[in-house]
Amino acid sequence: MSELFSPEWMAGFAENWNADPELSGALAEIGFNSTIAYGYAGDPAPKGVLVVENGKAVSSGAYDGQSVNWDIRASSDTWDKWLSKPPNMMTLGVGYTTGKLKFEVGDYSAMIKDPRMAGPFIKSFAAMSKVA
Template structure:
């Protein structure tokens, strides 16, 4: 999941999605979101979002992050195969399987215009993961 090819496909699906860009644009959401492995110094990849749309998705090169999301490799694979819903998000966070090194988890889950796109982004990542691992 942490490759340039993965991130390029993820960006395309994100920007083509009927709800994610428009929902995030409605709240003026812009952020650099890092994805990586727990206990590593830095994330593997970064998604650069401006007004809800992804303008760049790539291997992390030291960009300042607003969100930094980490899992073990096994947990990332689990979420890519099984998906992510509200209950998986809550249990993953509570059990420490899904870590937010940066970003406000609690403000996100209280805001439907943030949590919906977050959950849907995992669905898109899962589609890319499945496509690349067939």
């Protein structure tokens, strides 16, 4: 498996993202456009970035200082746990309230209250878990 959030890993994530109609299709229905960064809690910057246009991942790679709409962080141990067993809504809620899931940029509370975004957000972790 490629190193988590490396350009190769992010390309696999983008492929899995686009292959899941409950993720990319659901986000296309609401015209979701976003630049999403991922990385480790405590690091000065995220590691990887995914650019989504109308629900589809259109580019991915290493974070290079670009402006992001979301910056999602967790510890290495937490990412490992979620990649081996993708979290559900409850797991993510507990992760957020206990500080295991951090949003350096973006509003988790607003997103999770919108079922049009919450469902696909949960599905994004399943897409991550399929990266070889």
